[in-house]
Amino acid sequence: SDFDLEYPLSPAHMNWASHYPGFVDPDTSKLTVGGSRRILKDVEVVDIGCGFGGLLIGLAPVLPDTLMLGMEIRLQVTEYLQARISALRAQQDRLRKDPSSSEPIPEPQPTDTETSDLPEDAPAFPDASSKDAALIPGGYQNISALRANTMKFLPRFFARHQLSKIFICFPDPHFKVRKHKARIVSSALNAEYAYFLKPGGFLYTITDVEQYHRWILDHFGVQQKDDAAAATEKEHTAGVGLSEDNSKPGDDDVDSESDGESGEARVKELFERVSDEELVKDPCVKVMREETEEGKKVKRNNGPKFVAVFRRLPDPEWS
Numbered sequence: 001s002d003f004d005l006e007y008p009l010s011p012a013h014m015n016w017a018s019h020y021p022g023f024v025d026p027d028t029s030k031l032t033v034g035g036s037r038r039i040l041k042d043v044e045v046v047d048i049g050c051g052f053g054g055l056l057i058g059l060a061p062v063l064p065d066t067l068m069l070g071m072e073i074r075l076q077v078t079e080y081l082q083a084r085i086s087a088l089r090a091q092q093d094r095l096r097k098d099p100s101s102s103e104p105i106p107e108p109q110p111t112d113t114e115t116s117d118l119p120e121d122a123p124a125f126p127d128a129s130s131k132d133a134a135l136i137p138g139g140y141q142n143i144s145a146l147r148a149n150t151m152k153f154l155p156r157f158f159a160r161h162q163l164s165k166i167f168i169c170f171p172d173p174h175f176k177v178r179k180h181k182a183r184i185v186s187s188a189l190n191a192e193y194a195y196f197l198k199p200g201g202f203l204y205t206i207t208d209v210e211q212y213h214r215w216i217l218d219h220f221g222v223q224q225k226d227d228a229a230a231a232t233e234k235e236h237t238a239g240v241g242l243s244e245d246n247s248k249p250g251d252d253d254v255d256s257e258s259d260g261e262s263g264e265a266r267v268k269e270l271f272e273r274v275s276d277e278e279l280v281k282d283p284c285v286k287v288m289r290e291e292t293e294e295g296k297k298v299k300r301n302n303g304p305k306f307v308a309v310f311r312r313l314p315d316p317e318w319s
């Protein structure tokens, strides 16, 4: 339960130094409110429900100077990802010191008895054998993961306008049976995402459930009135390779029931959908489609992938 989860009192209390040792401020006199060493820059990219971390590992060399964090609610999965990142960093260190090193990466050491009880879909570890491993920009020092319920207490971790990118990849696998309030995309949570994103920042989404894609579009103010509109949407994205959809247009319409949250319309005003032309130039979209564990699974099963990315607009002057 959430009672087991630890959250900092505020972003200023958070010990980021333990997550990003390569970015610790050398000035030992500078400490956080919580008494830990400071880091040289803020976390700017967050992967909500990161799972086994394929997105972060794929993005690490694409944005080597940007600190990125995966947040995951399952204990074993989070510990697995933390061990995976440590092993990749260790491998990079070894390669830097001795490029001809063929020493294998050690298996992660369980820090908890439950770690040995990993879900069946855990990717093989290590995923980059020493033989094929190459030095990458940043050496994986810029990625980390922690256990958290992202539906609660995000303001304990991040300040207003701190983030430049939020990723939500293949969330809520049991979309249809989930209650609205338990969804990672909802009016209330979108308001939070808008708060953390800096103007000009991006919120990336990908799902294999068409109905969920349309729910997302609806909640970010993109008009999706009927199946004809959805079909046009698919044709639109297929042309630039953003949709791999090979399914028939779904019978399910977007659930029009409101979340019952106030300010829904105002949240929508804070985002605009990014055009497909812009998305094909964004390397993060390619990583999101190809490197997430769930994306790979969908590809193996020949399933559809629906992408939608939203730009955070400047704060309007609400009267």
Ligand code: SAM
Pocket: 048, 049, 050, 051, 052, 054, 071, 072, 073, 074, 077, 148, 149, 150, 151, 168, 169, 170, 171, 172, 173, 292, 293, 294, 295
């Ligand atoms: N994003 C990964 C990918 O694309 O491979 C994992 C997708 S998986 C279908 C959804 C993940 O979200 C699961 O690992 C689940 O544990 C996590 N999750 C669900 N609700 C969450 C929450 N409230 N806070 C953090 N993680 C959550």
